[in-house]
Amino acid sequence: MAFFKRELGPVERFENALKEKQAARQKLADRLSATETVLAEKRGEAEKLAVAGAANAKLARAEARLRSVEDQVRTLRAALAECDEQVVTTERALADAKAQRDRDRIADEIEAMAAAIERAAPAFNLGANALVTAVTKSVASVGEATRFATSVDAVRREVISAADLICWELRSAAVRTRAGNVNLLLPAPAEPVEPPSPEIERQLIYTLNPLLWREGGEVRRVPAFARVGLPIKLLSVALRHHHVDHLSARRVQTLMHVHGSGRIHGDINPDDPQLVDLDALASGETESGKSETSKSEPPKSETAKSETVTPEKAKSESPKANVA
Structure with missing residues (x-):
């Protein structure tokens, strides 16, 4: 006995893809969280060495270890950002697939209505013709019956014409529903904020x-x-x-x-x-x-005292001046 694998629809394919991408994103997020914890520890070590004034060799080694962990964090963040974009893209595709499935379901129901009208129209045409024939083939001629047959024939032609028109309109509506229309509004660009000019040197x-x-x-x-x-x-x-x-x-x-x-x-x-x-x-x-x-300057009283000339000193210096 041969077994055939059922082909998945668009919604099921996108749901499976979304589950896989979400699982991969969770693994990346866990790895990034653990690596960021290590990065915080390395930063703390480098900061302590720098504040303590460690030697250049120690600082260089600490920076090398820190830079290595930073590279890992940067790589994981880039991978996580790319995975987030893939998740968003898959979610958008899943939403579009679900919306398309709903539109297709509604379009199928509209087309089924049109097909049902087309199937019912011949039966109505035959019944109306039977009523008209029952009057026109009779030997007796009654005015009320003739007017009835004329009205039935006019209604028959009008209903058949309206049925064709409504079937065409229903199929056109089904096509429009299946295609769908989406109007996107572009956000207004943000105005740049200029930093204030410095006023102090x-x-x-x-x-x-x-x-x-x-x-x-x-x-x-x-x-x-x-x-x-x-x-x-x-x-x-x-x-x-x-x-x-x-x-x-x-x-x-x-x-x-x-x-x-x-x-x-x-x-x-x-x-x-x-x-x-x-x-x-x-x-x-x-x-x-x-x-x-103020402590280093001498007192003014002592300076004035040192510069005061006494009378005895003037008398002792006056003969020297006369000799000169």
Whole structure:
């Protein structure tokens, strides 16, 4: 006995393909999650070494391990994105197949209605002809019967003509239903947002701690490990206290590799205990400098006393002047 495998329809084929792609996507997502956990650990190790000021060789090895895991994460993310696109494409194809199946079902019902009308029309034609023949072939002539036969014949011709017309219209509607129409609306393009122009002289620097300062009555807060434009007047004090470092510094390059080189956006808690007030730090240095300067200057009373000329000293110096 020969067994024949049933051929799957479009909906069943797309459903099976969607299940396979969803299973493959779940495997990729699990692998990506595990690799991202390893990446977080490698970033933490590299960050600790950089903050602790480890040797360049250690930093290089940490960066190499971090870069290897980052490559794996990047590859898995690309594969996951491609798998997501395939899943979306398959879902769209499945939805189209289901919609087409529903349209075909409705079109088949419309065509079946047209076929049923075509099958019923000859029987109606025969019955109407039989009524007309029953009147016209009779020997007796009655006006009411003649008028009845004339009306039946007129209705017969009208019904047959209407049946042909409605069958043509039904088949046209079936074709339109089977084809279907979809109107796509294109989204309006987003307008680009231009960044505000800087008003204060700044220098691009990398932060090692969360910082805050004031500009024109507005308090600015930036997180740690971010590339920001710091006002020039606050740059020296931030560098002296090791709250920032230059972009060319070796540890900054490692930290930028761990945390990224772009500007980090986000709200900072004003009550963060690690937040450093650069304005307060600068004003504290200015006050301490003034106090040290005042301590180094001698008292004015002692200077005036040393420069006072006594009468005895004037008498002792006057003969020398006369001799001269």
